[in-house]
């Protein structure tokens with residue numbers, strides 16, 4: 515589905531990506547993690563065709579991202595940015611319906627089928643009850659779920675999400691991740707998402723990639739990537755890694771300073 519090879523991208527003098535390669539298979543759940551400013555959002559923008567790398571290759575389904583026409587690309591890929599600028603008080607349903615534009619065309623009216631698809635997507639992200647409310651008057655988490663519904667009702671083959679769980683309460687975080695997992699099974703949806711939540715990434719990701727200063731530290735299955743050595747090298751803080759009581763994936767606990775100063779510290783007990 516996605517193939518990125520040796521991507522280099524700079525914003526003027528700032529090198530955001532420095533030789534990043536990754537491959538995501540069809541139907542895979544792929545999570546990108548890494549410290550603030552490590553290049554995660556830039557990587558997603560290149561993969562969606564919103565930025566062009568200065569060097570390297572970015573392909574979707576074996577074809578350069580830049581070779582897709584905009585409409586074709588937006589039927590294939592739905593991208594949910596980290597923050598969506600909002601200035602007009604569209605209703606939540608109107609915002610979700612905009613997700614149908616790549617299918618109906620900007621100058622055509624949505625039909626009943628489009629409205630049904632929008633309402634179904636809203637039910638799945640738990641925002642159906644907000645359909646007539648202006649999006650400008652919703653909470654951060656509610657708005658996030660409205661924009662997720664917009665992305666879903668586009669029925670993409672690839673969903674690209676930038677920190678989609680950041681504004682959500684724990685119940686909605688798990689619900690969103692479960693929904694993505696269901697969609698993979700129902701439609702073979704491929705998911706590439708940026709998340710700071712290492713534990714969610716470990717529970718749901720088939721493979722994960724850790725970025726630091728625009729370079730790949732490590733990529734592979736969560737149990738191979740999320741070791742305390744790799745996480746400490748990436749984030750520069752002390753973490754404990756043990757096994758989740760739920761199954762064979764790692765559980766990561768960042769260690770507060772006060773525990774590092776005690777006798778028999780967490781660090782030595784690892």
Ligand code: ADP
Pocket residue numbers: 525528529530548549550551552553554555556557
């Ligand atoms: P992340 O999503 O991992 O936090 P980003 O991809 O947003 O990181 O940013 C990577 C680097 O590029 C950071 O150093 C950031 O400050 C810089 N950067 C991001 N967007 C811009 C921009 N529009 N202009 C200049 N520098 C930018």
Ligand code: MG
Pocket residue numbers: 554555556596676
């Ligand atoms: Mg970002």
